[in-house]
Amino acid sequence: MFEHITASEIAGYAVGALLLSATISAPKIDSLISSSQRSSLGMCKGCGDVKRIACRKCKGSGLIKEGGPFALIPIVDDNNPSFKSKSVSCNNCRGRGCFSCPQCSQL
Numbered sequence: 512m513f514e515h516i517t518a519s520e521i522a523g524y525a526v527g528a529l530l531l532s533a534t535i536s537a538p539k540i541d542s543l544i545s546s547s548q549r550s551s552l553g554m555c556k557g558c559g560d561v562k563r564i565a566c567r568k569c570k571g572s573g574l575i576k577e578g579g580p581f582a583l584i585p586i587v588d589d590n591n592p593s594f595k596s597k598s599v600s601c602n603n604c605r606g607r608g609c610f611s612c613p614q615c616s617q618l
């Protein structure tokens with residue numbers, strides 16, 4: 512039955528599944544490792560010692576897509592160039608995509 516599948520193939524599938532799940536769950540893990548864990552590590556609660564906070568409006572990209580509430584939905588626009596031309600500079604961060612951390616800059 513299992514002659515067709517070698518051990519290395521099984522390992523390959525397992526690693527692939529692990530990488531996939533890690534990629535999907537990474538943002539969730541990042542939000543879990545939030546202020547409590549950062550403070551226990553002696554890191555800045557606001558930014559984790561990065562000294563910067565990503566803009567929430569544009570999610571750090573410095574660009575926002577126009578188009579009302581539907582702009583919040585990520586659009587795979589590789590096949591749809593018309594969407595790319597509608598990106599504008601984020602007015603929240605002035606296109607920088609991030610702010611200097613208020614907690615660090617107070618120090």
Ligand SMILES: [Zn+2]
Pocket residue numbers: 566567568569570571573574601602603604605606607608609
């Ligand atoms: Zn922004």
Ligand SMILES: [Zn+2]
Pocket residue numbers: 555556557558559560561562563612613614615616
């Ligand atoms: Zn900070």
